[in-house]
Amino acid sequence: MINVVADGCTMVRQQGSGGDVSSPFDILVVGGGINGAGIARDAVGRGLSVMMVEQDDLAAHTSSWSTKLIHGGLRYLEYYEFRLVREALLERERLLAMAPHIIRPLRFVLPHDVSIRPAWLVRLGLFFYDHLAPRKRLPGCERINLSSDRRGAPLKPLTKVGFEYSDCAVDDARLVVLNALDAKERGAIVEVGTRLESARREGKLWVATLKDASGATREVRAKVLVNAAGPWVADVLNHRLGLNTSKGVRLVKGSHIVVPRLYEGTQAYILQNPDKRIIFAIPYQDDLTLIGTTDVPYTGAPQDVAISDDETDYLISSINHWFKREISRSDIVWDYSGVRPLFDDGSINASAVTRDYVFDIDAPEGQAPLLSVFGGKLTTYRKLAEHVMRDLAPHIPGLKPAWTAEGTLPGGDIPDGDADRYAADLLKRKPFLGADRARRLVHTYGTRVEAIVGGARSAEDLGRDFGGGLTEAELRYLKSAEWARTARDVLWRRTKLGLKLPKEAAAEIDAFLNSI
Template identity: 55%
Template sequence: MNATVSRSGSGHGLLDLAVIGGGINGAGIARDAAGRGLKVLLCEKDDFAEGTSSRSGKLIHGGLRYLEYYEFRLVREALIEREVLLASAPHIIWPMRFVLPHSPEQRPAWLVRTGLFLYDHLGGRKQLPASRNVDLAHEPEGAPLRPEFRRGFEYSDCWVDDSRLVILNLVDAARKGAVILPRTRAVSARREDGVWLLDMHRENGEVQTVRARALVNAAGPWVQDVVQGVAGLNSAHNVRLVKGSHLVVPKFWSGSQAYLLQNTDRRVIFVNPYETDLALIGTTDIVHDGRAEDVAIDGGEIDYLLAVLDRYFRAAPRKADIIHAFSGVRPLYDDNADNPSAVTRDYVFEVHGTPEQPPLLSIFGGKITTFRRLAEQALERLAPWFPQMAPAWTADACLPGGNLGSSFEQFLADLAAAYPALPQQAVTHYARLYGTCARDLLGSARSTDDLGRHFGGTFYERELAYLREREWASTAADVLERRTKHGLHLTRAERETFEAQL
């Protein structure tokens, strides 16, 4: 294929900010910057959230176990953000109660109680209920557990649809004028005449060069590749890649509660309700020395996770029950900790540039819960180069679809009443993924015939068109795995049929 070359006269003009990386940090920064009046472009070499940001534990949480490593500032910031994010996107973020069966061999009860007390009070909790003791021998939360676990604790955190959190930030950034480019690889950058020239290769072979006053390197696991390989600079920081793997099995307990299990190695495993009738189990913590692209779950991790379940549950799932498994690499800031579980989940910024030079800001580390605050702080670091930039604004702003105007339950009831002929399960799906934007998707539909071809489950052609037109979806995996989780609910034949016609 002959490449189409488009140089600095690309039609974008002089940008204020070019963001490299379409995970949660890059998406959050692009949204924040566009909302402050900056002219922004974001490029991502693959699909958005294809790496770490769709392979997380899918929790907005303070990090209860981080208290053991004295990460008090990080936990406080994360708990504050938990409240902010819950208010901004109640369709994709919602409260979840976690039951922690007491295992005295790992941590004494007084230590757990102390940690939960701090967890309740560090972040100014407003919307979520406080922790409590649980009599597992008599309360329903203890029914699926082995009888030796008679005492436990319960506390609150939040669930999040992680890949949709990325997409909604990008949708909002685009609404505010940002140029969003999936499958566009940053290949080289150089300073020239007081600005950065960034060369990008599109998947279709097009080569494009843009001019920007500043670059943001939010490449996650590939942050050093951008510093050194793209910009040709040296860095004083690094990331440590830590693999985390998860299993998906049929849900094997009653109730909406999740479980937090202490393992004999002092790690903790989450067992969370997932997609109504499934369970998400994870995660592992293993140093990954290979390429981030090559990460995959191995048999040892599967055995490890199943063994923890078998220790706690009367009827724990087996290998044959596994529906799906996935792995991701967490690009943690390398603080030289020996234990992968002890590596900080905090983040560090590095700025290459002087007041006379256009800056490159690189992000090392971070976690999904603190992405919004990270974006604010990133723009604070860039403020000397943009003295006219508007102030921070995202703390009080809803993400697209999040302006429900009432509880999610009331919003769902109103949406179902507006579309009475549609299956309730489908309406719930639209409400959860799109919030108030579901009305844009559904439009004047009055029956399933109006939704177009049925691909299986709650997946219809109208949603596919919406995802392609509004959310940059182009491949089957974009649609089935990241924009939605339809892939977990289609039969193999349905999935193959859909993939063949896309």
């Protein structure tokens, strides 16, 4: 079967693909999360005509509610997911090179709890983590004495033994947007606010009915349908395509809280809990700490997901067990929950459900193929897309070879990958920005910041400041280049300025976006 991730489609050939305006697309992708955007980018770069449609906004759901990490998945070793961890470790290095403006190296401190796992087992796991895949950019693990090392200072004196290892932090929603942007610039049609209502096979073509935000419907045709609808993958199969599959999706809720900065330093912490689950405490947005995640089975509608009181208490309790500075509900400045659409492998424990991805391909003889994506994670999205194209290759004659392992995502072509140095250079050229805004802009847009501030000679040239350094110039860019339609798209996905601006700013931003 093919699950489609689409941002909306018109009956137009992609640039460079040839054909007239009534020609069918080679691929229609349904779903504008990380998997859909990655698949659309890979496919169009191989010379295919591609349309991607998303019923809400890019990264509106699972892909923006993650723990915001590019990581190998240290705890997956405990479930013998060696192939997945190796693949993720390889991708960690590639993605850091592709998008140094939105991905940054991060050191994780793991205080050891002998009652949960013996030290030799933790050390063995870290040895595998260091050696399952080559490392070029990130340092390996080390053992530390938490009673004398500064990295142990924020922690209660529960143990002297600790370990430190490397992974990366990422702006998850921007990773999706940059993949969609690259796909668009290579010729893909990307539409948000466009829902796949239904699709039917007519011989070797799919005829899909799409509905846009105004309620208007239209039909488009495609040779292949890719169902990358995330938590809605089964809904697309069963209700919009009228098909059934033996493979199922297991919905697992992950919730997070954000509090004022808990400790000094740039390190993150990975904390073991008595139930053998782990949570992270991660420096976030300069003056905050991100805490999560939970793993709770979920049976409700994906769009209705929300953190529960039990989850909040669980995260607070974990932090208070380990950190000298304890927190309470009154410290929480933001919380969020997401539904992970994992492949249902029959595991009883939600934490043990595989994070690997599985494809379901339905390609009856003489009929249009369908590929549905189950599972996946941010770190392995690029490889997932590559595997999708490999599995579709028998149905797409003349497919060009894989290409996404090299090069950068939009804005990632920063000299030597040094975003901080690029921000310092921007500040020298545009001193009116101020250091904080220059740094935020570069770590959001990379070299694409020039499209926002390149011609400005003063702050006034950027137009009104809505707060937090968010100007009319930036909003114009986000609407014209990055599909932003509402204040929520801007404040919580294209940027995280929703954490900085007063609530009343949203109405003013909406009004401005509607006026341009």
